[in-house]
Amino acid sequence: MVKLKTIVLRSTAEFQMIKITEEIRSFIEECGVQNGIAAVISAHTTTGIMVNEGLECVETDIEELLERLVPKDMPYAHAHFLPSYGATGSNSPSHLKSMLSGNSCMFVVQNGKMISGDAQDVYLSEFDGPKSRKVHIQVIGE
Amino acid sequence: MIIDVHTHPIFHKAISEDKGVLDYRKQQFGIYKQSPAPIESVLQEMDYMGVSRSILLPIDLTTQSGGWIVSNEEVRTITELAPDRFIGFASVDPYRSDAVEVLDRAFRVLDLKGLKLHPSKQKFYPNDDIMKPIYKKCLEYDKPIMFHAGMSWEPDAPAKYSHPLHFEDVAIAYPELRMCLAHFGWPWIQETVMLLLKYPNVFTDTSILHMDNALDFYKQVFKTNMGPLWIERNLNDKVMFGTNSPRFKAKRLLPALEAMEFRPKTLQKILGGNAEVFLGERRNERPWLN
Numbered sequence: 001m002v003k004l005k006t007i008v009l010r011s012t013a014e015f016q017m018i019k020i021t022e023e024i025r026s027f028i029e030e031c032g033v034q035n036g037i038a039a040v041i042s043a044h045t046t047t048g049i050m051v052n053e054g055l056e057c058v059e060t061d062i063e064e065l066l067e068r069l070v071p072k073d074m075p076y077a078h079a080h081f082l083p084s085y086g087a088t089g090s091n092s093p094s095h096l097k098s099m100l101s102g103n104s105c106m107f108v109v110q111n112g113k114m115i116s117g118d119a120q121d122v123y124l125s126e127f128d129g130p131k132s133r134k135v136h137i138q139v140i141g142e
Numbered sequence: 143m144i145i146d147v148h149t150h151p152i153f154h155k156a157i158s159e160d161k162g163v164l165d166y167r168k169q170q171f172g173i174y175k176q177s178p179a180p181i182e183s184v185l186q187e188m189d190y191m192g193v194s195r196s197i198l199l200p201i202d203l204t205t206q207s208g209g210w211i212v213s214n215e216e217v218r219t220i221t222e223l224a225p226d227r228f229i230g231f232a233s234v235d236p237y238r239s240d241a242v243e244v245l246d247r248a249f250r251v252l253d254l255k256g257l258k259l260h261p262s263k264q265k266f267y268p269n270d271d272i273m274k275p276i277y278k279k280c281l282e283y284d285k286p287i288m289f290h291a292g293m294s295w296e297p298d299a300p301a302k303y304s305h306p307l308h309f310e311d312v313a314i315a316y317p318e319l320r321m322c323l324a325h326f327g328w329p330w331i332q333e334t335v336m337l338l339l340k341y342p343n344v345f346t347d348t349s350i351l352h353m354d355n356a357l358d359f360y361k362q363v364f365k366t367n368m369g370p371l372w373i374e375r376n377l378n379d380k381v382m383f384g385t386n387s388p389r390f391k392a393k394r395l396l397p398a399l400e401a402m403e404f405r406p407k408t409l410q411k412i413l414g415g416n417a418e419v420f421l422g423e424r425r426n427e428r429p430w431l432n
Contacts, residue, residue, distance in 0.1 A: 010183060013190065014393070079355040086173035086295060087389050090355035130190050132183055 011129035036141015046094035046128035048101025054121030094128035148384030262299035291323035347384030356398035
């Protein structure tokens, strides 16, 4: 059995970590799959899907680390007009943060429940907001 | 107070229900990989950047390709959703036989606040005699004109029509007609600067991000192509903040503009004060520029 849900979120800042743990947990419990795997996948190239402890201090450290690793003002190549968009791309830091965080995560589904550690939360991380964003949750199993 | 004087509301959800109409807009404007957004998202993006009002620009292409890149009526529809946040402009194809009637209706019935013309896309020379009734109609209603000037990214839009020097005859013939030569007339920066310097009724906007990132490109244009203090000393009443959204975004342009180290008073004029004069909402404090 394969079940899919797409959630739409609207970020409100350029950098933002939005918890989506409960949306994932709820869909797993209602989708009918008892045992299998749940995949959480972002539909974008300037966001990330992260699993980490849902504390504000941890979020701050993640943001500050990414800012140190990917400074705003560097001679990035992705800073020119893009005919395929009809717009100028100059958001390389957003793409690089997305690369560092990855765009998906997975969880075990057992007895119709999401199996996760007590400290684990799932985030959609926004690196180029504010924007409307889509996250796909696909549950595969029986 | 920040006014974005140059936005194209191509992707406003309220006017994007018809896929064929939306596809026409995208093809004619040359903009892809973006989707319609509800009014809440548009206002949220403005709020995030501190933009209090945006000018919405349509383009009438009736005789060129049989449609509009957003019509006057569609602009009116959007402005009605948030009348304190949007300033609707009209457009008219100069070659249509009812051009003056269309423009009169836009000002009188739709209550639009200015006129958008695109010489390259609409394929006319600004100093052509065919334009005289249109300019007179703008004067009759005291409405400003937002002209495209310089290179256009839109397909089938030759730059020759939008060379800044073609606007000089208009500036001379109609000294009371406020006009913006958008995009600094890039790449003809020097010619645009000459017109800004000489003619009190000529303005420009900051909607340029043709190469590099915004900070590098603004440094190139405002500090290298132009003398580094030209805006501060000579043109501080003539430059308006504009993005050309959805092609370029305030999120990129505003921080770059703020990094140009203008005096706070000059930056405030660029961000909103000069737009108020352009729109006719207030007179310039310096009477020789009125």
